[in-house]
Amino acid sequence: MTREEIFRQILQKQSFLCVGLDPDIKKIPQHLLQREYPLYEFCKEIVDATAPYAIAYKPNLAFFEAEETAGWISFVKTVEYIRTNYPDMLVIADAKRGDIGNTSALYARSFFEALDVDAVTVAPYMGKDSVEPFLGYKDKWVVLLALTSNPGSHDFELQKLENGRYLFEQVLETSATWGGPDEMMYVVGATQGALFSVIRKYAPDNFLLVPGVGAQGGSLEEVCKYGMNKQCGLIVNSSRGIIYASSGEDFAEASAVKARALQQQMSAILANL
Amino acid sequence: MTREEIFRQILQKQSFLCVGLDPDIKKIPQHLLQREYPLYEFCKEIVDATAPYAIAYKPNLAFFEAEETAGWISFVKTVEYIRTNYPDMLVIADAKRGDIGNTSALYARSFFEALDVDAVTVAPYMGKDSVEPFLGYKDKWVVLLALTSNPGSHDFELQKLENGRYLFEQVLETSATWGGPDEMMYVVGATQGALFSVIRKYAPDNFLLVPGVGAQGGSLEEVCKYGMNKQCGLIVNSSRGIIYASSGEDFAEASAVKARALQQQMSAILANL
Numbered sequence: 011m012t013r014e015e016i017f018r019q020i021l022q023k024q025s026f027l028c029v030g031l032d033p034d035i036k037k038i039p040q041h042l043l044q045r046e047y048p049l050y051e052f053c054k055e056i057v058d059a060t061a062p063y064a065i066a067y068k069p070n071l072a073f074f075e076a077e078e079t080a081g082w083i084s085f086v087k088t089v090e091y092i093r094t095n096y097p098d099m100l101v102i103a104d105a106k107r108g109d110i111g112n113t114s115a116l117y118a119r120s121f122f123e124a125l126d127v128d129a130v131t132v133a134p135y136m137g138k139d140s141v142e143p144f145l146g147y148k149d150k151w152v153v154l155l156a157l158t159s160n161p162g163s164h165d166f167e168l169q170k171l172e173n174g175r176y177l178f179e180q181v182l183e184t185s186a187t188w189g190g191p192d193e194m195m196y197v198v199g200a201t202q203g204a205l206f207s208v209i210r211k212y213a214p215d216n217f218l219l220v221p222g223v224g225a226q227g228g229s230l231e232e233v234c235k236y237g238m239n240k241q242c243g244l245i246v247n248s249s250r251g252i253i254y255a256s257s258g259e260d261f262a263e264a265s266a267v268k269a270r271a272l273q274q275q276m277s278a279i280l281a282n283l
Numbered sequence: 284m285t286r287e288e289i290f291r292q293i294l295q296k297q298s299f300l301c302v303g304l305d306p307d308i309k310k311i312p313q314h315l316l317q318r319e320y321p322l323y324e325f326c327k328e329i330v331d332a333t334a335p336y337a338i339a340y341k342p343n344l345a346f347f348e349a350e351e352t353a354g355w356i357s358f359v360k361t362v363e364y365i366r367t368n369y370p371d372m373l374v375i376a377d378a379k380r381g382d383i384g385n386t387s388a389l390y391a392r393s394f395f396e397a398l399d400v401d402a403v404t405v406a407p408y409m410g411k412d413s414v415e416p417f418l419g420y421k422d423k424w425v426v427l428l429a430l431t432s433n434p435g436s437h438d439f440e441l442q443k444l445e446n447g448r449y450l451f452e453q454v455l456e457t458s459a460t461w462g463g464p465d466e467m468m469y470v471v472g473a474t475q476g477a478l479f480s481v482i483r484k485y486a487p488d489n490f491l492l493v494p495g496v497g498a499q500g501g502s503l504e505e506v507c508k509y510g511m512n513k514q515c516g517l518i519v520n521s522s523r524g525i526i527y528a529s530s531g532e533d534f535a536e537a538s539a540v541k542a543r544a545l546q547q548q549m550s551a552i553l554a555n556l
Contacts, residue, residue: 110433137435160383162410172443
């Protein structure tokens with residue numbers, strides 16, 4: 011999917027919502043547990059219910075891997091289901107991978123060739139040769155961790171370097187030499203609203219994937235005020251706030267209500283773009 | 284496995300060798316491809332051949348995930364095989380995981396409870412709450428990336444902070460407050476031999492997992508000179524140099540020859556401990 015295509019979807023759906031698929035076997039409705047692939051069944055129903063309000067899905071590998079082989083199969087089936095039924099959706103594998111060059115190349119092959127997702131989250135710590143193998147796939151995306159939404163972001167990401175910059179600024183600046191805004195997005199947590207104007211100095215045109223709205227306390231208005239660009243430039247993720255809106259048999263309808271509420275806020279914001 | 288138990292294995296086997304299991308479907312011997320789980324069959328034979336000379340195995344998830352569901356099953360079977368047949372081996376899942384707290388907790392559950400490996404490699408970028416969920420499992424280990432062996436280590440790990448330290452030094456210092464040498468090891472690449480004396484200032488008692496000897500050009504003597512402590516303190520990994528010693532049907536015997544050669548060098552070094 012190209013940058014233009016993503017922007018077109020945003021305008022068409024009046025939404026820049028990404029639904030995070032974090033299917034925890036301990037939290038999904040009881041009645042699904044008797045199915046062969048409960049995590050898949052859960053995701054499938056969430057996707058069908060929320061698709062009118064979302065432009066992207068972000069399955070997080072941790073939740074699938076926790077169920078071992080059945081979980082892995084659920085992940086593959088979930089990606090296939092979205093691919094087949096909602097071909098205009100951006101599918102982001104939230105895997106936070108990154109390894110030495112030849113090994114990252116294998117991760118890239120799995121995600122972009124075998125699974126055919128559109129984007130993968132990648133960790134920057136190991137530098138260029140750990141990220142580059144994910145680049146250069148036509149219309150695929152690296153979503154590089156820059157400034158995350160968790161408390162631990164203060165430990166290293168927000169450490170100041172000798173040159174006066176925060177580490178996350180260095181990650182933005184250095185990685186811009188590896189790939190441009192047509193192949194690289196950044197993860198920027200919503201909990202650090204005001205820092206979005208700093209981010210935009212380094213990454214004016216890149217899409218930013220923004221977790222942390224809702225359950226983690228970030229404000230949608232704040233993020234949009236400082237973070238939007240002319241092509242919207244934001245993909246705002248909500249996971250728990252949507253997918254666990256109800257723990258009963260009405261979980262899918264409840265998730266649609268939550269997704270629709272966010273989409274309507276987004277539509278109002280897009281009107282002022 | 285406790286620190287004492289690892290040291291006892293090192294003395295008994297006169298080896299601190301870890302064999303990296305990076306089974307690439309494009310590189311393993313042709314005759315294995317007709318088996319149901321070729322990656323597993325490859326690893327199984329490598330393990331049987333090299334077990335007398337090694338104290339640890341480090342399967343890298345990237346290589347298994349590249350083969351999707353069959354690859355995942357191969358990974359599970361490989362871990363089970365080592366667990367059952369060589370219960371004194373340290374099994375390190377080289378996964379380089381790390382996510383926000385609740386998600387890292389799931390990765391920890393998969394690796395330490397479901398799969399029952401001894402150790403997992405973890406990426407530090409997201410800070411404390413991304414690493415802590417892996418700690419506190421009895422006799423299990425976090426192997427935190429500190430200074431890696433790849434060229435990209437210069438991009439961020441070797442950037443100087445405002446306080447005059449390299450980022451990797453800050454990772455060592457900060458993470459020491461999360462967990463001690465009985466539950467935390469560090470990845471330190473062999474390609475940066477002289478920096479081992481810096482590492483030991485921060486982590487005098489921790490085991491260091493050292494990739495990069497052999498294929499990546501690191502020197503075993505250099506690493507041991509600067510990096511050993513009284514309990515050896517080093518687990519030196521070799522992957523490609525051992526497992527791809529031959530591409531024919533004699534691959535397992537060839538791997539044993541390479542592993543034995545390294546073990547003998549190690550034995551000579553241990554004599555001077």
